[in-house]
Amino acid sequence: MSLSYFIQQLLNGLSLGGAYALIAIGYTMVYGILRMINFAHGDEFMMAGYFMIYSIAVFPWFISIPIVIAATVVLGVLIERVAYRPLRNAPRMSVMISAIGVSYLLENLANYLFTAMPQSYPQIPILKYVYNFGDISVSRVTILAPVLTIVLTVLLVMLVNKTKLGMAMRACSKDQETAKIMGIRVDNVITMTFVIGCALAAVGSILYFTDRNTVQPYSGSLPGLKCFVAAVIGGIGNIPGAVVGGFIVGICQIAITAAGYSVFSDAFTFVLLFIILLVRPSGLFGEKAVDKV
Numbered sequence: 001m002s003l004s005y006f007i008q009q010l011l012n013g014l015s016l017g018g019a020y021a022l023i024a025i026g027y028t029m030v031y032g033i034l035r036m037i038n039f040a041h042g043d044e045f046m047m048a049g050y051f052m053i054y055s056i057a058v059f060p061w062f063i064s065i066p067i068v069i070a071a072t073v074v075l076g077v078l079i080e081r082v083a084y085r086p087l088r089n090a091p092r093m094s095v096m097i098s099a100i101g102v103s104y105l106l107e108n109l110a111n112y113l114f115t116a117m118p119q120s121y122p123q124i125p126i127l128k129y130v131y132n133f134g135d136i137s138v139s140r141v142t143i144l145a146p147v148l149t150i151v152l153t154v155l156l157v158m159l160v161n162k163t164k165l166g167m168a169m170r171a172c173s174k175d176q177e178t179a180k181i182m183g184i185r186v187d188n189v190i191t192m193t194f195v196i197g198c199a200l201a202a203v204g205s206i207l208y209f210t211d212r213n214t215v216q217p218y219s220g221s222l223p224g225l226k227c228f229v230a231a232v233i234g235g236i237g238n239i240p241g242a243v244v245g246g247f248i249v250g251i252c253q254i255a256i257t258a259a260g261y262s263v264f265s266d267a268f269t270f271v272l273l274f275i276i277l278l279v280r281p282s283g284l285f286g287e288k289a290v291d292k293v
Helices: 003-034 041-055 061-087 092-114 140-162 164-174 176-181 186-212 221-234 239-258 262-279
Strands: 130-133 136-139
Touching: 003 041, 003 136, 003 140, 003 164, 003 186, 003 221, 003 239, 041 061, 041 092, 041 186, 041 221, 061 092, 061 186, 130 140, 136 140, 140 164, 140 186, 140 239, 164 176, 164 186, 176 186, 221 239, 221 262, 239 262
Parallel strands: none
Antiparallel strands: 130 136
16 A cells, blocks of 8 residues: 555545534534434434535525525524424433434435435535645545534634533533523523534535535435444543544544445444443543432
């Protein structure tokens, strides 16, 4: 294996990992506050792909990108209001079943509205520009994805640690009842969590589909599961952990594909999950749960 081939595949892995990381953050933030897994998050990411296809048919790319982010946020907030908020005090199993139901609803809605045929994802010129460095050829999105992911993660961590909204999020993640007593509007905090998670998922969808070129109603199922695995590997509830997990999953997937075992690339993600759960059940950066008697 030549050095240039190794660098090429490493860059591809970092690019894919960056997209996974942005989606994984949505899983980990919702779990951190609500202690639930938003199984519809991968399908919100899929819908963002369709939003781009139809918005760029009318508007230029620099207007379409904000429209896609805004539309994905509206979809996420609507799902939270309709499917999750009425079950706030219900058993966790009820909320999980609701999340799975929303996932299937979005997939079938996309199937009905857009048909099951794969649709071409638009070429965004600023992202598809190719750089050549000797034997290495990389598109701008390949370089931009990990850089943008790290920048957005740093900004998000600063928001969580340095702002009143972040303080409210941390309070709600510890004890929602006490947070209410202290005057924190828990429902508003949860809504903002969905806003941030969906906005990052929309950005992740742009980075992901730009390299994969097609969208179909089930495009979010497997990537959504992989991003959930990434969040668990990093320590679900931990934002930097979700990012590290995303990069690990992306690099491993590309490495296995490059080694000629692409048929096992998806399965290896879940093998990696099993290994992490056996060795460190709380994830790489997760805190060990303490049961109080």
